[in-house]
Amino acid sequence: xxxxxxxxxxxxxxxxxxxxxxxxxxxxxxxxxxxxxxxxxxxxxxxxxxxxxxxxxxxxxxxxxxxxxxxxxxxxxxxxxxxxxxxxxxxxxxxxxxxxxxxxxxxxxxxxxxxxxxxxxxxxxxxxxxxxxxxxxxxxxxxxxxxxxxxxxxxxxxxxxxxxxxxxxxxxxxxxxxxxxxxxxxxxxxxxxxxxxxxxxxxxxxxxxxxxxx
Numbered sequence: 689x690x691x692x693x694x695x696x697x698x699x700x701x702x703x704x705x706x707x708x709x710x711x712x713x714x715x716x717x718x719x720x721x722x723x724x725x726x727x728x729x730x731x732x733x734x735x736x737x738x739x740x741x742x743x744x745x746x747x748x749x750x751x752x753x754x755x756x757x758x759x760x761x762x763x764x765x766x767x768x769x770x771x772x773x774x775x776x777x778x779x780x781x782x783x784x785x786x787x788x789x790x791x792x793x794x795x796x797x798x799x800x801x802x803x804x805x806x807x808x809x810x811x812x813x814x815x816x817x818x819x820x821x822x823x824x825x826x827x828x829x830x831x832x833x834x835x836x837x838x839x840x841x842x843x844x845x846x847x848x849x850x851x852x853x854x855x856x857x858x859x860x861x862x863x864x865x866x867x868x869x870x871x872x873x874x875x876x877x878x879x880x881x882x883x884x885x886x887x888x889x890x891x892x893x894x895x896x897x898x899x900x901x902x
Contacts, residue, residue, distance in 0.1 A: 702863070709862035712854050713873045719850060720754040720761040724843040726828050726836055727758055752874030758822055760847040763814055764874065765867050768852045771806035775799060800856075807852050808845065815844035 697703050748755040751764030779785040779799070788795040819840045822828065832840065851870065858866030 705861070705863045709858050709869060712858050712862060712866075713869065716761065716851065716854050716870055716873065717752070717877065719847065720752055720759055721757075722760040724758065724760060724840055726830070726832060726840060727822070728827055728829050750871060750874055752877040758818075758827060760843060761851055762818065763811060763844055763848040763851075765851055765855065765870055767811040767814055767848045768803075768807045768855065769867065771803050771810055774806060775803045804852065808849060811845045811848035812841065815841040815848070818844060 697706070747764070747766060750766060751762060754761045754764060775785070779789045785799065785802075788798050791798075819837060823832065855866030855870055858864065858869055863869075
């Protein structure tokens with residue numbers, strides 16, 4: 689594998705694609721640290737404990753910890769992946785979409801455009817639900833009025849749209865598989881926390897075992 693990477697690095701075009709993909713991933717990780725307005729920073733770390741073992745814990749891993757921190761990219765790639773799956777399934781059931789899928793490059797562009805619209809729609813719904821979840825946990829500095837709720841929902845929806853755009857840029861200019869690369873980067877970024885949690889669990893179990901024997 690390392691030899692393959694070294695060989696790819698020697699090719700000028702591939703080296704540019706790799707550097708561009710890494711730059712996009714860096715931008716994504718920066719966006720995953722940007723907080724949204726009206727949030728109480730001191731309380732966001734408690735989301736992980738309150739959602740442990742649930743579907744939200746899974747979403748937190750996929751978002752690289754952004755979900756637990758309630759940052760701009762909290763929704764991660766989930767809306768885009770869901771939209772892509774929905775469109776692929778509908779392409780089998782709806783004749784018009786099926787015809788588009790068979791029209792080659794032009795049809796693919798139209799399906800990609802439809803997928804983007806569906807992604808934004810899903811992001812709006814998901815953003816509203818996420819905002820309500822944060823509000824129920826008391827993670828905002830005060831009771832949000834209607835305008836402030838719209839601002840928060842718009843931020844999370846814009847974040848999901850930016851993630852989609854970044855993934856497509858990796859597909860177009862980078863080395864491809866933008867969604868997979870972002871997911872991989874998110875999982876890797878959670879690696880140290882997962883290792884520490886596992887280590888603490890092992891140490892804690894060992895301590896209780898020793899105490900029990902004594």
